[in-house]
Amino acid sequence: MSDPKIDGFELKPGFRGMASDTGSDQTMFKGVHWGKAMMWIFLLSDTFVFSCFLISYMKGRGSTPAEWPNPSEVFALDAFGVPVPLLLIALMTFVLITSSGTMALAVKYGYEKNRKMCGWLVLATAVGGLTFVGMQAYEWSKLIHEGVRPWENPFGAAQFGSFFFMITGFHGFHVSIGVIFLFIYAYKVFAGHYENGGKRGWFTTMKGDYVEIEILGLYWHFVDLVWVFIFAFFYLW
Amino acid sequence: MSDEYENKSGYQAQSSEALTGSAGSTPDMDYVRPAELPEQDLYHGHTFLTKWVFCQDAKVIGVQYFLTAVFTGIVGLILSWLMRLQLGFPGLAGFITAEHYYQFVTMHGMIMVVYFLTALFLGGFGNYLIPLMVGARDMVFPYVNMLSFWMFFVAVAILMASFFVPGGPTGAGWTLYPPQTILEGTPGSGMGILLMLVSLALFVIGFTMGGLNYMITVLQARTRGMTLMRMPLTVWGIFTATVLAMLAFPALLVSAIMMTLDKVIGTSFFMPTILKAGEVLEYGGGSPILFQHLFWFFGHPEVYIVALPAFGIVSDLISVHARKNIFGYRMMVWAIVGIGALSFFVWAHHMYVSGMNPWFGFFFATTTLIIAVPTAMKVYNWILTLWRGNIRINTVMLWCLGFIVTFVNGGITGIFLGNVSVDVPLSDTYFVVAHFHMVMGIAPVMVIMGAIYHWFPLITGRLLNETLGKWHFWATFLGAYSIYFPMHYLGFIGVPRRYYEMYDSPYMTSAVGMNEFISLAAFLVGAAQFILIFNIIKTLKTGKPAPKNPWKANSLEWHTSTQPPEHGNFGERLPVVHRWPYDFSVPGSKDDFIPQTTPPSEVVHTKVEKT
Numbered sequence: 001m002s003d004p005k006i007d008g009f010e011l012k013p014g015f016r017g018m019a020s021d022t023g024s025d026q027t028m029f030k031g032v033h034w035g036k037a038m039m040w041i042f043l044l045s046d047t048f049v050f051s052c053f054l055i056s057y058m059k060g061r062g063s064t065p066a067e068w069p070n071p072s073e074v075f076a077l078d079a080f081g082v083p084v085p086l087l088l089i090a091l092m093t094f095v096l097i098t099s100s101g102t103m104a105l106a107v108k109y110g111y112e113k114n115r116k117m118c119g120w121l122v123l124a125t126a127v128g129g130l131t132f133v134g135m136q137a138y139e140w141s142k143l144i145h146e147g148v149r150p151w152e153n154p155f156g157a158a159q160f161g162s163f164f165f166m167i168t169g170f171h172g173f174h175v176s177i178g179v180i181f182l183f184i185y186a187y188k189v190f191a192g193h194y195e196n197g198g199k200r201g202w203f204t205t206m207k208g209d210y211v212e213i214e215i216l217g218l219y220w221h222f223v224d225l226v227w228v229f230i231f232a233f234f235y236l237w
Numbered sequence: 238m239s240d241e242y243e244n245k246s247g248y249q250a251q252s253s254e255a256l257t258g259s260a261g262s263t264p265d266m267d268y269v270r271p272a273e274l275p276e277q278d279l280y281h282g283h284t285f286l287t288k289w290v291f292c293q294d295a296k297v298i299g300v301q302y303f304l305t306a307v308f309t310g311i312v313g314l315i316l317s318w319l320m321r322l323q324l325g326f327p328g329l330a331g332f333i334t335a336e337h338y339y340q341f342v343t344m345h346g347m348i349m350v351v352y353f354l355t356a357l358f359l360g361g362f363g364n365y366l367i368p369l370m371v372g373a374r375d376m377v378f379p380y381v382n383m384l385s386f387w388m389f390f391v392a393v394a395i396l397m398a399s400f401f402v403p404g405g406p407t408g409a410g411w412t413l414y415p416p417q418t419i420l421e422g423t424p425g426s427g428m429g430i431l432l433m434l435v436s437l438a439l440f441v442i443g444f445t446m447g448g449l450n451y452m453i454t455v456l457q458a459r460t461r462g463m464t465l466m467r468m469p470l471t472v473w474g475i476f477t478a479t480v481l482a483m484l485a486f487p488a489l490l491v492s493a494i495m496m497t498l499d500k501v502i503g504t505s506f507f508m509p510t511i512l513k514a515g516e517v518l519e520y521g522g523g524s525p526i527l528f529q530h531l532f533w534f535f536g537h538p539e540v541y542i543v544a545l546p547a548f549g550i551v552s553d554l555i556s557v558h559a560r561k562n563i564f565g566y567r568m569m570v571w572a573i574v575g576i577g578a579l580s581f582f583v584w585a586h587h588m589y590v591s592g593m594n595p596w597f598g599f600f601f602a603t604t605t606l607i608i609a610v611p612t613a614m615k616v617y618n619w620i621l622t623l624w625r626g627n628i629r630i631n632t633v634m635l636w637c638l639g640f641i642v643t644f645v646n647g648g649i650t651g652i653f654l655g656n657v658s659v660d661v662p663l664s665d666t667y668f669v670v671a672h673f674h675m676v677m678g679i680a681p682v683m684v685i686m687g688a689i690y691h692w693f694p695l696i697t698g699r700l701l702n703e704t705l706g707k708w709h710f711w712a713t714f715l716g717a718y719s720i721y722f723p724m725h726y727l728g729f730i731g732v733p734r735r736y737y738e739m740y741d742s743p744y745m746t747s748a749v750g751m752n753e754f755i756s757l758a759a760f761l762v763g764a765a766q767f768i769l770i771f772n773i774i775k776t777l778k779t780g781k782p783a784p785k786n787p788w789k790a791n792s793l794e795w796h797t798s799t800q801p802p803e804h805g806n807f808g809e810r811l812p813v814v815h816r817w818p819y820d821f822s823v824p825g826s827k828d829d830f831i832p833q834t835t836p837p838s839e840v841v842h843t844k845v846e847k848t
Binding site for chain 1: 269270271272273274278279280287293377378379380445448449452453456457458459460461462463464465466467483484486487488490491492494495498502503504505506519521522523524527530531534814
């Protein structure tokens with residue numbers, strides 16, 4: 001996006017610009033929508049939540065006396081009778097990253113006021129997210145079937161099950177919330193809530209704007225990025 | 238003497254103004270660039286429900302937060318009475334069993350730190366003051382702000398409900414250390430701890446919604462001319478505390494989730510292998526130290542979440558009531574920010590006795606002592622603000638002076654405890670209890686009291702009774718010292734904290750009388766707080782109406798269209814800010830204060846610091 005035009009204020013490049021924006025009145029992030037700034041700060045806070053989870057996982061894995069199971073065996077999937085390590089996970093990751101792509105396109109078409117394309121792409125993202133959650137549910141049920149529980153684990157340390165179900169569950173919860181909102185926003189885009197100056201929400205005076213798609217997009221990309229870390233820490237370590 | 242001094246600098250000021258700004262009174266001088274954003278649309282409630290209950294006006298939400306927090310605070314106060322009753326006069330009240338005592342300790346700690354102080358400073362003062370002080374019509378997301386309060390309300394309701402479940406509330410100590418917290422034998426290890434964890438999680442979620450509001454309002458919704466370095470220090474304090482909370486509460490949330498799982502479905506995140514009465518429990522392989530790290534990564538910034546708003550508010554109160562600009566404003570701002578940043582690197586000083594590597598302790602002792610530097614800077618600046626000021630010894634000022642004394646006292650004992658070699662023998666004694674009550678109990682409460690006397694006229698339009706206020710202050714101040722000063726001594730002779738009764742231990746020879754004395758003082762201080770409640774009720778009924786801007790302050794909250802401010806805060810037009818809020822006793826000006834909205838052309842003959 002190009003820089004916004006601010007009446008009576010010169011936007012400068014680089015650190016000089018950062019200093020002059022910070023030192024100015026009214027806003028610190030020039031031309032940034034309140035909701036967008038809010039989402040960034042929320043995501044910073046959420047980063048700390050996931051960091052605490054992952055650091056706890058490292059500590060837990062390091063301090064448990066029992067042996068940690070081998071991820072490429074635990075997470076293998078039988079394809080045509082051959083166990084392929086990380087097959088399901090690769091598919092899940094692919095679907096989720098692809099949905100990030102459709103989300104980015106939805107934001108682009110939203111700003112171009114292309115209602116139809118934006119709506120379909122948000123819907124596609126929602127379907128991608130739903131597929132991810134579905135595959136995760138399959139993976140959970142497979143592990144549960146093999147006897148892995150949050151409190152015990154036939155392959156080794158009980159903490160493996162505890163951390164795996166808790167952290168992927170917490171991430172899956174984030175994805176599910178995102179999917180619900182993606183469906184709601186797909187409906188809102190199709191219903192034209194962001195057209196002609198925007199429709200007012202319920203019990204508030206905020207007006208709809210396509211920037212909301214970008215805000216939702218920020219959340220969605222964050223959830224994907226977190227998945228990359230979970231992927232690395234659980235499946236590759 | 239001070240008049241002479243002011244006169245002298247006044248002449249100098251005029252001459253320097255004549256040299257540089259003689260072209261002064263042109264309209265150019267008052268130029269403030271136009272508004273970047275359109276006016277905020279507000280949802281005006283019409284029914285009782287939307288106007289007073291599910292209200293989206295930050296001021297009403299602030300008062301709601303305030304009242305709820307004060308209610309929990311009174312519960313915490315009563316619990317402290319019961320504890321002191323047992324400690325001072327063991328066995329006098331038969332209903333206080335050891336289990337009950339531990340439950341009182343736990344709930345008192347958790348209520349006072351999280352549900353009283355944090356909610357009151359950030360939810361109460363933050364909501365009321367931030368939009369007014371930065372010149373906004375309201376918080377940026379009023380609807381989310383409303384949800385934030387109701388989430389807090391539900392959290393408090395669940396916390397209070399834990400008093401009535403079978404087994405009672407948790408009695409594990411406010412730090413909730415596993416494994417004992419969730420094991421049978423600890424009071425409230427059933428429903429009590431569960432409700433506590435659920436309540437904390439809801440508190441974090443509710444606070445996150447509020448905190449996003451406070452941060453974005455400060456960053457993105459200031460009025461024309463309001464730069465960050467023209468904000469009152471109150472806003473700086475609350476803002477920085479909010480940033481800390483947004484980054485520290487996640488650790489609490491995560492530890493609450495993990496402990497809930499340990500409790501409910503039998504995971505072993507924090508639970509090592511445990512032998513109980515010769516039997517091995519189901520748990521095994523977890524790390525109790527992990528919980529301590531998570532808890533204190535939240536717990537230490539939490540201390541500053543409570544302290545920083547107090548620092549900010551007290552700076553403003555001192556400046557207004559000493560009629561002098563705050564000394565070293567920028568230094569004060571950077572000290573707040575610096576303390577906030579450092580507070581994330583000191584958490585393990587709460588864990589010196591957990592068996593950590595000595596080098597680890599060395600690192601955390603160093604960072605802990607470094608925090609004393611910006612903190613001491615702030616204390617010097619408060620004193621230098623008072624220096625040669627036109628001090629008004631009213632109730633507000635008394636609370637501020639009380640704060641400085643108590644805070645310095647608690648800070649100095651903090652230096653003792655920050656050193657590993659001193660902390661280890663003093664750990665878990667009454668010295669620690671005395672230290673943290675002085676520094677983060679009494680000191681912030683003094684500021685809250687000062688702030689109540691200061692802003693009461695703004696919120697209600699009536700001035701609180703000064704005589705009652707002074708009685709309230711002296712009873713609280715002297716009483717609080719009578720409680721906590723002897724406690725240092727109890728700590729030095731080795732009396733351990735959290736003990737239900739000392740029985741015939743050798744400590745008790747010299748500690749018995751002191752414990753009785755402390756208890757009596759505690760009853761008195763607690764009772765003295767009802768003077769304030771009486772004062773408030775009396776003032777609301779028959780108090781004298783406050784004139785507009787009764788303290789002659791500069792910041793925007795006193796320059797609203799009506800007092801108390803209405804929904805939307807500033808009437809037809811938002812204020813335009815031309816200066817910082819500390820232009821008091823400026824040589825050459827006609828009043829001894831220049832409000833933030835006064836344009837430079839009206840004060841060309843005064844010497845105003847460039848801000």
